[in-house]
Amino acid sequence: MPGFLPDGGRALASAALVRFGRAALWSVAVIAVTGLARAAGELSSPAQLVTTGYGNSLVLKTALLAPALVLARRNRRLVTRLATGWNPSVRPLRVAARTVEGELAIAAGIVVVAAILVAQVPGRI
Numbered sequence: 001m002p003g004f005l006p007d008g009g010r011a012l013a014s015a016a017l018v019r020f021g022r023a024a025l026w027s028v029a030v031i032a033v034t035g036l037a038r039a040a041g042e043l044s045s046p047a048q049l050v051t052t053g054y055g056n057s058l059v060l061k062t063a064l065l066a067p068a069l070v071l072a073r074r075n076r077r078l079v080t081r082l083a084t085g086w087n088p089s090v091r092p093l094r095v096a097a098r099t100v101e102g103e104l105a106i107a108a109g110i111v112v113v114a115a116i117l118v119a120q121v122p123g124r125i
Contacts, residue, residue, distance in 0.1 A: 014083030021076050032065070048123035057117040064110045071103040 039058050049055035078096050082088075 011083075014079065017079045018083065021072075021079065024072070028065075028069070035062075042122035044123055052123045054117065054120040054122050057113055057120060061110055061113045061117065064106055064113065068103055068106040068110070071099050071106070074099055075103065 035058075043049065043052075043055060043058075049059050075096065078092075078099075
């Protein structure tokens with residue numbers, strides 16, 4: 001798709017997206033580990049994941065993470081292909097745009113559940 005990026009723009013954009021993707025992956029890993037540690041500290045037993053509102057919110061938040069990661073992986077593959085010089089037609093770009101929109105919608109859902117979670121009483125109390 002000539003004309004969309006100036007000379008060298010593809011390489012610069014690809015490098016930026018790859019670096020961002022790497023940082024995002026590590027950020028999600030750190031958030032997941034700290035979330036598990038926080039859940040272990042807030043719940044007195046694993047049964048509270050299904051018997052309390054707080055536990056249900058934790059399960060929902062975690063369940064939303066899986067499809068977000070699947071979509072993120074799909075987007076990462078697209079970025080990798082673009083970095084290697086692939087010139088897609090309009091259809092793959094539209095699919096990619098919908099994938100990004102879906103990932104953002106799921107991320108917004110995670111934020112909403114997190115906002116609800118902070119207003120709930122943890123299981124240990």
